Amino acid sequence: MKNRFVPFSLITAFFVLALLSFSVLSLAGQPGKTNPQKPDGSWKETVCANQHTGVVNPLDVIKARQQAEEMAFKSSAEGLGLYGVSLGPNNYAGMSWSAIFDNTDPTGSTLISGAANGGLWKSTNLGLSWTSLPVAENRVPKISSIVQASSGTIYAATGVSTCKTIKYAGDGIYRSASGSEFARIPATVGNADFDAVAKLAINSQTDRIFAATFGGIYYSDNGNDWTKVIPGYAMDVCVGPDGTVIMSVGDSAYLAPAGDLNSLITLTTGKENSLPSGGIGWMVFAIAPSDANVMYASMANTDGKLLNIYTSIDKGTTWTIAFPSNPSYEPFSGYGCYANTLAVFPNDPGKVFLGGRNMWYGRKEVATGFYNWEQVSFGTYGAYSPYFAPLYHHSYCFRPNNANQLVMATDGGVSLATIGTSDFTFQTSNKNLQTTQFNTVGFSAQKDYVMGGGTRIGTLVLGYFHPSEVSFASDGYQAWRIDAASLGVNAQPQPSNYGGNGGTCAWSNMISDIAVYSKTGLSKIRRQNFTDINYYNNFAMGIKTDTTGHVPMRLWESFNQGQVFGITRDSVKYYAAFDTIPADTTVMVASSSNGFLFPYYITSPLPKGDSITVADPIASRFFVYGDSLLLKGIFMTKDLLKFQNDPEYFMIFKNLAANDPVTAMAVSEDLTTLWAGTSKGRLIRITGLLNAYDSATANITSSQCVLVDTAFANTPFTGRYVTSVSINPHNANLVLVTLGNYGNQDYVYYSQNGNAASPVFTAAQGSGLPAVPVYSGLLEMSADGRAVLGTDVGVYSTSNLNAGATVWAMDMQNIGNVAVTEIKQQVLEDYHILNYGVIYLSTYGRGLWMDTTYYSPLGIGPVQGGVDNHYRLDLNPNPVKDIVQISYSNETRGNVIISVYDMTGRELIHKILGNQPEGKVKTSLDLSGFASGTYVVKVGNGYGKIVKL
Secondary structure (H helix, E strand, C coil): CCCCCCCHHHHHHHHHHHHCCCHHHHCCCCCCCCCCCCCCCCHHHHHHCCCCCCCCCHHHHHHHHHHHHHHHCCCCCCCCCCCCEEEECCCCCCCEEEEEECCCCCCCCCEEEEECCCEEEEECCCCCCCEECCEHHHCCCCEEEEEECCCCCEEEEECEEECCEEEECCCCEEEECCCCCEEECHHHCCCHHHHCEEEEEECCCCCCEEEEECCEEEEECCCCCCEEEEECCEEEEEECCCCCEEEEECCEEEEEHHHCCCCCEECCCCCCCCCCCCCEEEEEEEECCCCCCCEEEEEEECCCCEEEEEEECCCCCCCEEEEECCCCCCCCCCCCCCCCEEEECCCCCCEEEEECCCEEEEEECCCCCCEEEEECCCCCCCCCCCCCCCCCEEEEEEECCEEEEEEEEECCEEEEEEECCCCEEEEECCCCCCCCEECCCEECCCCCCEEEEECCCEEEEECCCCCCCCCCCCCEEECCCCCHHHHCCCCCCCHHHCCCCEEEEEECCCCCCEEEEEECCCCCEEEEEHHHCCCEECCCCCCECCCCCCCCEEEEEECCHHHHHCCCCCEEEEECCCCCECCCEEEEEECCCCCCEEEEEECCCECCCCEEEEECCCEEEEEEEEEECCEEEEEEECCCCCCCCCCCEEEEEECCCCCCCEEEEEECCCCCEEEEEECCCCEEEEECHHHCCCHHHHCCCCCCCCCEEEEECCCCCCCCCEEEEEEECCEEEEEEEEECCCCCCCCEEEECCCCCCCCCCEECCCECCCCCCEEEEEECCCCCCCEEEEECCEEEEECCCCCCCCECEEECCCCCCCCEEEEEECCCCCCCCCCCCCEEEEEECCCEEEECCCCCCCCCCCCCCCCCCCCCCEEECCCECCEEEEEEEECCCEEEEEEEECCCCCEEEEEEEEEECCEEEEEEEECCCCCCEEEEEEECCEEEEEEEC
16 A cells, blocks of 8 residues: 555645635745756756857757758768667657547557657557657657547647756647658748647647647647747646636736637736736646536746645636645655646546646545645656656546546656556556667677666666566666665665666676666766676775766777787686696686686696686776866776776876866777867877886876876867767777767867877868767778767768768668767677677667668687687587587576577577576587578577588
């Protein structure tokens, strides 16, 4: 049984307040600064804000979007022809701002939902699963409100506005008739008023549509032509069963009896028994479907907290307080300008739902207007609780054929609420509702092992836990979690503790169990070993990462440090524990980096019980920006993969500009150079990393430090936010820099002499690229001159970055014009790497994606020169006609999976052997149905290449 949040004492207090003359109304809502509340995180908005004004001008956003649309019609052969493949997640959704029941389905089982950044979606089974709805030119509209005419035509407004500002600029109103593709209504395109539409409403008898827009209240009788009724910033419009219309514009509210727009009545007079006339941060209304005389008004103060909930039983003539502002119970928690909605029960005008941070239920107790209120949904409960619904509610809609159910649009997707005889329960089903908002992406050596830092969902891991922990490989698993012991017996883990807004992340390509990830805006960074998801350790060693809101970090790895450094400084012992190992045998040796196995060729016999010292080829460097003992800068450790050790950090750069933090980093593949960019447009280059390996050579405070750092302050983009730096994997002289900040012309700069004493960075905006913030840039590894950009309006690419005038083309168009926040490519080569060349992307509204255009599977086979060892995967016979016998030494007890890949990397067999003991594992595979060719077999950590006859 859930807790009731309104005890008798509070009920009594409400009753006393209700009996007063409500003189408090003159004090409510004192003028104050409008709070721009950002419960979804502010990193993206910081990147987009103009560097001079500190805010995003919606006109700049609209202009850039128009540029993108114009350029899309101009074909260009300079693009790379990329194609996105969705990776998910299929079980976590982003912000849904509106959801309705489709009136063409008599069973009431079909839902239409709109995401603030992820477009339009449909479910035919009450939200159990979802599919995306087609939109003209593959746009991804930023949906704010949806209504449906009696004919079945659906209208979807765009542009999310909160706190009297535009949060996500839209592009008009979309329409779909009879299940057709959604397309924009021309009259709403190019009209600045329709850049943000807070609410649509429709008269169910006449199908007249109303729109509360950024520029005022509009109506249309045919959906094509729109007429402005009231100018100003409109927050809400609602229509009663008799056609009565209530509209809120600025700090005023108006009522049109029976829909007569020529007879408007002002409701906000500030007089007794009226609504307050000023100091309102947000204001929404609801009219009872069963009694047009009963109305409700929910008002938030300018600080986002509850002003009051009002009710009227005489069609707005007089108003009384139903839920007074009070210090003990706050439904909005300061977010009343962001999440604020009302829904009256279809068959009882005295019952109402209030949506804020959670859902509240109000019930009229006495005829004089006294209401009892209780919180009925709990976004801080565990997801399996029947009382859990995601936080921050934006719209409610009752099911047409069932007054005991309603659909909720929340920051965590879509939920279904059920009204029981004595309780309220909730079901959140977001299967395939791929509207997740990711800030970053990371990947391991497997093609489908991907992770990302998401808004309000922390860090999600996909692929790794399939099939033991999640249902499907594309399901996400929250990595950031608290162990139950730390919360107390029977405590429910709180989503806020699961990771908040996930930030930058890095996943080891050598040891797929180990990753590091962060929170955006908080001093939180973790190193995780996924074999024990409830255990993580504090590897930051006192380095605070809250110096910047988006933790810059990079992980560099090598399978052959001798080749990179010219010398191998690390070594490990190898023991002949079981048998004498003969000469000319290849054995698998455990590295000091979490036991990673590498091959070593023994030239002389090694007697049983003896050992040899073996050079450890495995090397890693982890770089992170933070501060330690008030010293801000970039720190490096060699010990990230040594999970059980406390890492030793070296400060390799000290940032003397305290108000200009590092915001982006890149490390060259040969480890010769690290580049960093800052929030105000500086570039820092650090060289000498190859010889920096201990406290003497790597700490800048040491007199023996071999590092050289150079800060370039007078860049062509001084004052701008550097969003990313990319270094060509094969040529460290080639460096790409991308920038944020709307209101500028150039967002891409390129240098072909990055190693020079005074490198030159030249604008590479060229043609075909709109003037829009670029979150991430990638110098594609397969050829010089190829580059890919993740922008606020989708993906762009070029094959001629070296040309005098770069020509960009919109690319990966199946993703749409959604914001792409990070792009990375797998450039590490080794027989363990199964995704060489794959490009990974994170989007802010459509989840995680990959592109395999430059995917180049390596010839993966067993190590050379071996006979028998304890880790080798043996395939017999090889070549094979039909049945192949497999022998594998399992290093540790656990679940063993057999996979077979073709040479394009497609997984053809995924066979689960289940829990196997440590030691020899034998099984067989039937390959008789396979075509002749070469295949890769993987069992646990063992690989083998087999030829099928």
